Amino acid sequence: MTKPKRQMRLGGFFHPTGNHVAAWLHPEAQADAGMNFRHYVELAQTSERAKFDLVFLADSNATRDGNVAALSRWPQYMAYFEPTTLLSGLAATTKNIGLVATATTSYNEPYTIARRFASIDMMSEGRAGWNVVTSSNKSEAYNYNRTEHFGHDERYERAREFVEICRGLWDSWDDDAFVRDRETSTYFVPEKLHYLRHQGKHFSVRGPLNVPRPPQGYPVFAQAGASNTGRDFAAEIAEIVFTPLHTLKEAQDFSADIRGRMDKFDRDPSHIKIMPGLNVIVGRTDEEAEEKHQYLQSLIHPDVGRQLLSTELGGIDLTPFRVDGPLPYHLIPDVEGSSGKRIMDVARRDNLTIRDSYKQFAGARGQRTLKGKPQHIADEMEDWFLKEGVDGFLIQPAHLPVGLNEFVDTVVPELVRRGRFKTKYEGKTLRENLGLPRPT
Numbered sequence: 001m002t003k004p005k006r007q008m009r010l011g012g013f014f015h016p017t018g019n020h021v022a023a024w025l026h027p028e029a030q031a032d033a034g035m036n037f038r039h040y041v042e043l044a045q046t047s048e049r050a051k052f053d054l055v056f057l058a059d060s061n062a063t064r065d066g067n068v069a070a071l072s073r074w075p076q077y078m079a080y081f082e083p084t085t086l087l088s089g090l091a092a093t094t095k096n097i098g099l100v101a102t103a104t105t106s107y108n109e110p111y112t113i114a115r116r117f118a119s120i121d122m123m124s125e126g127r128a129g130w131n132v133v134t135s136s137n138k139s140e141a142y143n144y145n146r147t148e149h150f151g152h153d154e155r156y157e158r159a160r161e162f163v164e165i166c167r168g169l170w171d172s173w174d175d176d177a178f179v180r181d182r183e184t185s186t187y188f189v190p191e192k193l194h195y196l197r198h199q200g201k202h203f204s205v206r207g208p209l210n211v212p213r214p215p216q217g218y219p220v221f222a223q224a225g226a227s228n229t230g231r232d233f234a235a236e237i238a239e240i241v242f243t244p245l246h247t248l249k250e251a252q253d254f255s256a257d258i259r260g261r262m263d264k265f266d267r268d269p270s271h272i273k274i275m276p277g278l279n280v281i282v283g284r285t286d287e288e289a290e291e292k293h294q295y296l297q298s299l300i301h302p303d304v305g306r307q308l309l310s311t312e313l314g315g316i317d318l319t320p321f322r323v324d325g326p327l328p329y330h331l332i333p334d335v336e337g338s339s340g341k342r343i344m345d346v347a348r349r350d351n352l353t354i355r356d357s358y359k360q361f362a363g364a365r366g367q368r369t370l371k372g373k374p375q376h377i378a379d380e381m382e383d384w385f386l387k388e389g390v391d392g393f394l395i396q397p398a399h400l401p402v403g404l405n406e407f408v409d410t411v412v413p414e415l416v417r418r419g420r421f422k423t424k425y426e427g428k429t430l431r432e433n434l435g436l437p438r439p440t
């Protein structure tokens, strides 16, 4: 008998209206997506029909800040559902797909988060995942009693303690603690209850959690840090990593680095799934995919483009400058390794205007763009997968729901035909489907 082929993991990562900044202006996009529950149900059910392992939702505890004229032209993070609330709705309208939401460790309390994810894991019968972030948006501080954001290292230190507490809270009860025995009038077995009594640098939490041990033990942990501290944190706790990766070499080096770091935390390297985001645009031909991409690019409002670029350049105000003129090089700090320096060097080399420069960020939002006919997209995905670059991908369609439907109806069958993707769910829980162990 021939050995079954190794198969990749796939997830759907859905920003409201799609991954492209101008997606909501596309006539086929769902303009009110952020607040349209039926739309999310459709996305989750389409992903489940395709046998995706999970759906994934980003989050911020604040709106974006910046030039209001620009903000008013781009919906992201301005009006959308709190993701764990949304997941509980999706738990009721799907059966098999994993449900992963972002929750920050910088502006939350561990007890609240442990309770929320335990509840989602219960309600979905073992399909919950938690994307553990340290907050990229510094404005969250202003909504949580602070005047400034925590420093980078402090955020990670807090995150480590936060996760340790959540694990302890999820272990409040043995798996078989709740016997609910009417004969003996025993609701739970007293010896199977454990108090955490955590006293640490950032938190003090007694426990126990008022939810039984979740079906998966703990929800699946996802993470996306890129710095040295972020990578160490991934190696310590993450089971899915979706840090942006742009070239095969970068993906191979990143995977080897993260798996190499796992040894110091006494973890098995196969217990982490590297699944970078992929901003996909599918066409019947490569030319059609390129046309679709160019159409979305043409919809970017110059205010939005300037604001995007300004953020990448470290907050320089670009509003006084013409979009078809050059970047104000004299205002950009010449700091080696910074994103501003990279943008400046490319713009100088290729003689790019402000418009040309912002277009490079508008589609992928930091992740890799892959456009073309289904076979081309499948070739690229398979190549990375077979050359030990990644375990799979989080698919971030440029505009929704159409981009997802196209991927599911054309690229997924191509991957299945090649034996690289499944046609049925093998496990019941997200852990089982990803091949991850259940914490004992």
Ligand SMILES: Cc1cc2nc3c(=O)[nH]c(=O)nc-3n(C[C@H](O)[C@H](O)[C@H](O)COP(=O)(O)O)c2cc1C
Pocket (backbone or CB within 6 Å): 057, 058, 059, 060, 102, 104, 132, 133, 134, 135, 136, 137, 224, 225, 226, 227, 228, 229, 230, 231, 242, 243, 244
């Ligand atoms: C691909 C990616 C997605 C992220 N998603 C979120 C998010 O949804 N919400 C959030 O607050 N932070 C998010 N972050 C921010 C990280 O949690 C972290 O704060 C940031 O990457 C800085 O850490 P680093 O220097 O280790 O990369 C994301 C980061 C990356 C790279």
